[in-house]
Amino acid sequence: MITREQIPAVLDHPVYDDHGNKIGDANHVYFDDTTGQPEWVSIRTGLFGTKESFVPIHDATVAGDHLEVPYAKDQVKEAPNVDVDAGGHLSENEEHRLYEHYGIDWDAAWQQTGGTPAAAERTGEDTRTRADDAMTRPDDAMTRSEERMHVGVERRATGRARLRKYVVTEEVQQTVPVRHEEVVVEREPITEENRDAALSGPDITEAEHEVTLHEERPVTRTETVPVERVRLGTEERVEEESVGGEIRKERIETEVSGEAGEIDETGETGERRR
Incomplete structure (x- = not known):
């Protein structure tokens, strides 16, 4: 159990859970009005220590420069919200909810203390500067x-970007010259040069002669060639924003x-x- 003499070594010092995880820094110690023993410690948690969570202190131990409590970090941070500025006292309802959260027998604890809620007798700088004489004379100062x-800043996701490749079909027009053959009838008169060839056959007969016509037709083929590479990257830009509160x-x-x-x-x- 934490004693009154150990309070200055607890306040504003780290508090760790039963697995060695830091929960936050001790801010207030609440004493039982009847027994005068430390009963609760409030721990600054959340972003920049803006939230305070209560945890029982009677099973806590001081180890070096920090306090260790037999409760998990998540259990402490999920403790019922209690207003630490409400007169420096815990109400009966607030203590009841805290006892239930940590699985402590409320009826037994309530009867043991005579039915009195815990009170924050000393906090912060007052304990450190007046720890020696706080027990011997009343404190007539007002804090x-x-x-x-x-x-501060926090990093959060604002969107996602991705590359997606898909295929489109385009019509391509290109002009290419093509050739074809046509039949041409050639006639030549009988001359001395071709008379022998003309008289080499029979006089009167039937005959046929044919030629094969050709033409060119356009044909296409495709080939796949790489044209460029594309990748996604990010770059940071710094802007000034005003924050008010x-x-x-x-x-x-x-x-x-x-x-x-x-x-x-x-x-x-x-x-x-x-």
Whole structure:
């Protein structure tokens, strides 16, 4: 069990689960109002530590510079949401939901503590700076806190691109010269040069003579040749974007002789009319 003397060594230090996975950093320690023993620790989780998850501390151990709890990281991060700013106390309903989430017997634990919810007696810097004398004198100081905005970037998928090859058919026209043969009747008169050839046959007879005609016709063939290579790549472009958000700040007022002043972040007090 964690003792009060170990609280300064726990706050703002890493918290690990039972498998050695870091859950986050311890932010608050809640004590039981009756027994005065540490009962819960809130852990900053989520993006930039913007979420706090509660986990029982009575079975936790301090190992070196970190705290180890006997619960899995996912179980802690999925714990019921509890408002840590609600007066520094856990309500009966909040503790009931937390006990059920971690499988702890609510009735037995409630009777053991006398029916009192846990309270955050000390948090953050107050514990570290006043750990020695917090048990001997009442704390008459008031802590003023404010939220700070941390801006980061996250990488997410915005779309997908792919290459797909498909086949299309195009009509191609090309002109090519073709040749063909036609019948031409040639007549020549009888001359001294061809008289012997003309009289070499019978005088009167029937005869036939034929020739074969030829023509050219266009034919096509195709061949596949590579023409280019295409691939997908990515390139990064940097753009400036403005990010806005709301942060809360606490203000402290003091009343002196009926006049009120407001203490700002620098600690200076100014008059203000009521």
